[in-house]
Amino acid sequence: MRVVTPKLSIIDRIYIPALVKGLYTTIKHFFMRRFTQEYPEEKRKPFPGYRGLHRLNKDHLGRVKCVACYMCATACPSQCIEIEAAEAPWKDREKYPVKFEINTLRCIFCGMCEEACPELSIQLTYIYEMADVTREAFVRRKDDLLATNEFWVLKEY
Amino acid sequence: MSPFWIDLIIILIKVIVVMGALLGGVMMMAIVERRGAGFLQERLGPNRVGPWGFFQPIADGIKLFFKEEFIPAQAHKLLYLAAPAFFVFIAFATFAVIPFGDKLELFGRTIQLQIADVNIGILYIFAFASLGVYGIVIAGWASNNKFSLMGGLRSAAQMISYEVALGLSIIGILMVVHSLRLNDIIVAQTHYWGYLPRWNIFVQPLGFLIFLIATFAEVNRIPFDLCEAEQELVVGYQVEYGSMKFVMYYMGEYVNLVTFSALIVVLFFGGWHIPWIEGLAIHPLLLALLQVGAFVVKVFAFLWFFVWVRWTFPRFRYDQLMRFGWLVLLPLAIFNIFATGVVMVLIP
Ligand code: SF4
Ligand code: SF4
Numbered sequence: 001m002r003v004v005t006p007k008l009s010i011i012d013r014i015y016i017p018a019l020v021k022g023l024y025t026t027i028k029h030f031f032m033r034r035f036t037q038e039y040p041e042e043k044r045k046p047f048p049g050y051r052g053l054h055r056l057n058k059d060h061l062g063r064v065k066c067v068a069c070y071m072c073a074t075a076c077p078s079q080c081i082e083i084e085a086a087e088a089p090w091k092d093r094e095k096y097p098v099k100f101e102i103n104t105l106r107c108i109f110c111g112m113c114e115e116a117c118p119e120l121s122i123q124l125t126y127i128y129e130m131a132d133v134t135r136e137a138f139v140r141r142k143d144d145l146l147a148t149n150e151f152w153v154l155k156e157y
Numbered sequence: 158m159s160p161f162w163i164d165l166i167i168i169l170i171k172v173i174v175v176m177g178a179l180l181g182g183v184m185m186m187a188i189v190e191r192r193g194a195g196f197l198q199e200r201l202g203p204n205r206v207g208p209w210g211f212f213q214p215i216a217d218g219i220k221l222f223f224k225e226e227f228i229p230a231q232a233h234k235l236l237y238l239a240a241p242a243f244f245v246f247i248a249f250a251t252f253a254v255i256p257f258g259d260k261l262e263l264f265g266r267t268i269q270l271q272i273a274d275v276n277i278g279i280l281y282i283f284a285f286a287s288l289g290v291y292g293i294v295i296a297g298w299a300s301n302n303k304f305s306l307m308g309g310l311r312s313a314a315q316m317i318s319y320e321v322a323l324g325l326s327i328i329g330i331l332m333v334v335h336s337l338r339l340n341d342i343i344v345a346q347t348h349y350w351g352y353l354p355r356w357n358i359f360v361q362p363l364g365f366l367i368f369l370i371a372t373f374a375e376v377n378r379i380p381f382d383l384c385e386a387e388q389e390l391v392v393g394y395q396v397e398y399g400s401m402k403f404v405m406y407y408m409g410e411y412v413n414l415v416t417f418s419a420l421i422v423v424l425f426f427g428g429w430h431i432p433w434i435e436g437l438a439i440h441p442l443l444l445a446l447l448q449v450g451a452f453v454v455k456v457f458a459f460l461w462f463f464v465w466v467r468w469t470f471p472r473f474r475y476d477q478l479m480r481f482g483w484l485v486l487l488p489l490a491i492f493n494i495f496a497t498g499v500v501m502v503l504i505p
Pocket of ligand 1: 072075076077078079080081102106107108109110111112113114
């Protein structure tokens with residue numbers, strides 16, 4: 001490829017006008033609107049479809065919807081879902097999870113689990129403030145995940 | 158008390174005030190630079206510590222103060238430790254001859270608002286400013302790191318190249334003023350052409366431009382911060398420096414910046430001169446204070462200009478830098494001398 005360098009006029013070659021133009025551009029931005037959100041005081045509104053902390057849904061009787069089919073654990077690319085199934089105490093299904101753990105430190109919040117679930121049991125919420133101080137706290141157990149919903153209602157995004 | 162002791166005390170007070178003002182200026186710059194950068198990029202910058210984020214430098218300083226004092230195993234210990242101290246000493250010492258106000262009449266005694274009224278003030282400044290590069294070169298060599306060494310070498314070459322243009326660019330002024338004393342240069346600028354103050358920026362526009370550009374190279378600021386060049390050399394000569402030694406370089410750079418801003422103001426913008434104030438009847442003491450205020454305002458305007466430029470222009474390539482210095486700035490500076498001479502002959 002032949003590169004054609006444009007012929008510069010004398011004004012371009014002096015550079016000074018271009019420098020002044022550059023300075024004008026930056027000082028223009030000085031007076032423009034700032035985009036910083038001051039986080040702890042000013043919460044960001046998650047966009048529709050944002051993938052945050054998981055929750056486990058309950059059905060109308062308050063039972064966990066999950067039937068321990070392991071679809072989510074299989075689909076999970078980072079293998080962070082750990083399920084232990086047991087025979088269900090209810091007539092309408094065979095199994096239910098006695099243990100359901102998600103290690104949110106390993107989770108990449110891809111939403112595969114949500115897509116794989118046939119029962120619409122596992123879903124990702126909008127919650128993005130999950131900071132904690134111990135490793136154990138990041139392993140969300142069944143009770144935590146079931147309580148996510150109540151927790152989430154308290155959050156105002 | 159004998160006059161000697163009084164003079165000594167006055168000088169000490171001046172030294173303390175100037176040192177305090179310089180350190181205050183460094184702190185101001187540390188926050189103005191970061192917040193200014195934020196504003197120019199439509200961000201807010203650090204605004205958490207204190208009002209307007211004003212105590213951020215103190216927080217940074219405390220943090221850096223408690224960092225580990227680390228010396229690389231292969232470094233030349235003595236030079237490695239001496240370099241930052243030397244750099245910061247030179248930076249402070251350079252400011253000594255800058256006049257920051259007119260004479261002050263206090264208790265029947267005339268006080269020159271300047272630490273040392275040297276009759277070769279400009280030479281003193283150039284001598285010390287060019288010593289500053291040793292702090293960088295020694296650091297680059299002593300830390301035994303290739304990035305440091307590259308930074309030091311670049312800095313040496315750059316400083317030498319631009320010092321020439323820097324020195325030649327003010328010869329025009331010296332020809333007009335017939336003095337190397339900074340106070341004389343300011344006094345020469347207190348006259349008027351009609352209503353226009355006869356500041357050297359109007360007398361020597363080309364000289365001002367060359368001086369300004371060379372100043373950026375002299376204080377190692379973007380677009381001429383080749384010896385730091387984060388992207389190529391990490392931070393050049395500072396790579397191996399941490400904790401307070403890093404602070405010393407940081408401080409030294411900003412003091413240099415303040416010094417050169419002050420020098421530009423003194424040489425080209427009338428120093429402490431406030432235009433059109435002579436006609437007003439103002440108490441001399443108040444006038445002197447106003448003039449100090451005017452000087453500070455002018456210096457801050459230039460400091461802001463340095464920040465503004467830093468967040469506007471990209472860095473030069475090294476060969477471009479060298480070519481620009483020798484093939485553009487130097488001939489222009491020499492041309493400026495000739496032009497000044499011709500004009501002086503034609504219009505006596
Ligand atoms: S969001 Fe992705 S990574 Fe996280 S648990 Fe679900 S499938 Fe696994
Ligand atoms: S895919 Fe849904 S139903 Fe199956 S184990 Fe996971 S959460 Fe339970």
